[in-house]
Amino acid sequence: MNSRERIMAVLAGEKPDMTPIFPKIAFANVLACEGMTVREYMTDPKCMAAACVSAYRKFGWDGVALHTDISSEGKALGTIYEQPENTPGILKEYLLKDLSETDKVKVPDPYTTESMRTVVEAVSLVKKEIGDEAYILGWTNGPLNVAGQVYNLDELLVSLLEEPEEVHRLLEKCTEVSCAYAAAMIExxxxxxxxxxxxxxxxxxxxxxxxxxxxxxxKRLVQSIHEHGAKALTHICGNIENIVDAIAQNGSDVVDFDHVCDIDRLRERMPDKIYRGNIDPALFAMGTEGEIREAVKRLLAQKGAEEKFFLGSGCEINLNTPVGNLKAFTEAGRKYGKK
Structure with a gap:
């Protein structure tokens, strides 16, 4: 099996030759490209595509992910971010000062509006180069995340209790944004x-x-993704063990789980789902290659990782992650993930 076939086998309910390896990595793809800056990756589709392809080939995992940071939708909607040379974007000014301004949220054209345009074009370039051998994942944000890109998050959370109708109005708009962006990446x-x-x-x-x-x-975002012919993955940071049965209702094909969760406990509450996780990103960044290998060995030895499972990171790979640790992760995954 090649990488693409390995992931598609799991998605089809079939047994792969080994556990697919697919960490959560976005702008840290630049770790595979010496001299490339985060700003170049974030703003140039050719750089983004080159970094994704280089990471796939250098580190040997089975899928590639195209994304900037969590600012893509916010930038496209009018929130102002500063883009440093070698870190994620820094939010400077929200689009909305008050929830009464929700009508300012207009669905952007993903083909012409940054940062969406960069990602969409990069997806197309990666598809042409390695689409027959690697599985391609595009990233958007869920509606609550998008709402937090255009309106102060603390105030948004208070509004869940004090102004629920206004929050729902905003989430309606944000859902449309996420659906449009997802559709463009699928196309x-x-x-x-x-x-x-x-x-x-x-x-x-x-x-x-x-x-x-x-x-x-x-549910609406996942339905839209499926209607456009792609699979859907839910990534919710932190502990999801007490809501995983509810997450199961959204219809997504794969559920990410963070390093604070345990695959066996998740299986108890939602047994039939495909999961991806969950090596701690802090271990990637600060652990040794031996510690990475041992963590992978322990995870793949758990009952919940025996099937319907992608070996991944608990959350986003950090930019200070040593290249050797990424290679050790893949080597251990291949060694201990054979079926």
């Missing part, structure tokens, strides 16, 4: 769309708030 060649929804984590909001303000909009 460009993405096999799967992941959406980040950290604001929906039980570390941020309650289960009841998840059911009211996240799940209905996740």
């Amino acid at each position: 460009a060649g993405a096999d799967m769309i992941a959406y980040g929804h950290a604001t929906a984590s039980q570390n941020v909001i309650s289960r009841d708030c998840y059911l009211e303000f996240a799940l209905p909009y996740e």
Whole structure:
């Protein structure tokens, strides 16, 4: 099996030759390209595509992910960010000063509006170069995350309780934004769309708030992704063990889980889902190659990782991650993930 076939086998409910390796990595793809800056990666589709292809070939995993940081939708909608040379963007001014201004949120054209345009074009370039051998994942954000890009997050969270109708109005708009962006990436060649929804984590909001303000909009986003012919992945940072049964209702094909979660406990509450996770990004950045190998060995020895599983990172790979640790991760995955 090649990399693409390996991932597609798991998605089809079939047994792969080995556990697919697919860490969560976006702008840290630049680690594979000596001399490339984060700003170049974020703003030039040729650089983004080159970094993704180089990371795939250098580190030997089975899928590639195209994304900037969590500012893509916010930038496209009018929130002002500063883009340093070698770090993620820094938010400077929200689009909305008050929820009464929600009508300012207009669905942008992903083919002409930055940063969406860069990612969409990069997806197309990667598809042409390695689309037959690697699985291609595009990233958008879940509606609550998009809302937090255009309106102060602290005030948004208070508004869940004090102005729920206004929050729902904003989430309607944000869902349209995420759906449009996802559709453009699928048309460009993405096999799967992941959406980040950290604001929906039980570390941020309650289960009841998840059911009211996240799940209905996740369902619509996932439905739209499926209607456009791609698979969907849910990524919610932090602890999801107490909401994983609710996440199961959104219809996504794969669920990411962070390093604070345990695959066996997740399987108890949602047994049939395909999972991806969950080596700690801090271990990638600060651990030794031997510690990485041992962590992978332990994870793949758990019952919950025996099938319907992608070996990945718990969250985003950090820019200070040593290249040797990424290679050790793949080597261990191949050694201990054979079926």
